[in-house]
Amino acid sequence: MNNNGMNEPLGIVNHILKKSFVDGPGNRAVIFLQGCNFHCLYCHNPYTINHCTACGLCVETCPQHALTLGKDKIFWNEDICVECDECIRVCPESASPRTRTYTPAELWQEVARIGPFITGISVSGGEPSLQVPFLARFFQLVKENSDLTTLIETNGFAGQQAYTDMLPWLDMAMVDLKCSDPDKHLELTGQPLDTVLESIRFFAAQGKLQQVQQVIAPAYTDQAADMQRTAGLLAGIDPSIHLRLLRFRPHGASGPAAQWQSPTDERMDALVETARSNGLTSVERSL
Ligand code: SF4
Ligand code: SF4
Incomplete structure (x- = not known):
């Protein structure tokens, strides 16, 4: 039983973006959840990582x-x-005091108001796989009450079992492959790589993998050898997996990453070509 005296699972939401064209196909509302199990060195939203401890x-x-x-x-x-x-x-906890707690029905009520102006709903983070019971029920309500498509942007760490409960109501998944080298992945995110690859395989097999995305960051993903390995791994799963390369930007990053350089246009273009020549048929990059 939750705090409202009901059996509905509760979700903790950092904020809701009413319109986005970069978080999946079409014009989408984006729900950013609170809480993440990665601690990426270049995190641009560190205030979504942990939950408030009410330190005051x-x-x-x-x-x-x-x-x-x-x-x-x-x-x-x-x-x-x-x-x-x-x-x-x-905040010393990488948290925010400005979160809101919703039941699935309350969140659907809020998003339904903008339903006529969007084509779908994306759930990002934080990390969606940390709130699966809540999301499964929320997506069920979306599907029962609208034609909107549903998508999660996930780090993939939870592995296939965690996503199974929401699968009947989930149309698409975007999976972040932060780095394809196991040691560097651990260093960059604080977590191992293997279940991320398992999740990519799982969503691809379900026909629900909308894209894999990777931030191109100095020393982790910006060398030709890095992209050869990334493309080889993905092409081994399915050569038609869509790979989107996102240019690292220091603005908004904290700690040492705030001093890292953005890759140049030439570097980004070269990595796109490397991915294509290593077996992937659909590769693009951000501006
Ligand atoms: S959000 Fe405020 S009260 Fe909560 S942990 Fe951070 S500083 Fe403390
Ligand atoms: S006005 Fe207060 S609650 Fe709002 S963002 Fe500023 S410090 Fe936070």
Whole structure:
């Protein structure tokens, strides 16, 4: 039984983007969940990694007095918040006080309002596979009440078993392959690579793998040998897997990654060619 006295699973949402053209096909609403099991060195949304521990540190720093410390949680007054992000800058836990908790029905009620203006719903992170019971029920409601398509953007770490419960109501998955070298993957994300590949195989076999994406970052994925290995692994699963290469940008990254260089256009183009010449038929890159 959850906090509302019902048996519905609860989801913790960081924020909802009402319109996006880069998180799957068409025009999509994107739901960003709170909580991730990777700790990527170049994470651009570190405030989505952990859950708030109600330490209270951010309350004093809010210039709008929009935060209040309760017994074991923070109350956020959305009406007076000016989204200055001071609270997430001071948070020592890589968390946010501005999350909202939903039942699947409550979330569907909110997204349904923009349903006529979108073609689908993408769920990103944080990491969607950490909230499967909630998402399975939410996607079921989406499918029972609309023609919207459903998609998750996942790091793949959970492996195939974790996704099975949501599969009947899931149309597509985008899987991040952070790095195809097992040692570098562990160094970059804090987690091993093997179940990520298992998830890619699983979604490909189900016909639900919308694309694999990889951030091209210095020292991890930007060399020809890195791309030869990545393309070889994916082509061995299915040469028609769509691979999208995303250029690393230091803006928004923290720690040492804030000093890393973006790969040049020439480097990105060369990696696209390397992927194609190593067996993949569908490769593109971001601008
Ligand atoms: S973003 Fe955070 S610190 Fe800024 S006004 Fe909103 S709650 Fe306060
Ligand atoms: S968001 Fe961070 S700083 Fe604010 S109360 Fe929670 S853990 Fe503490």
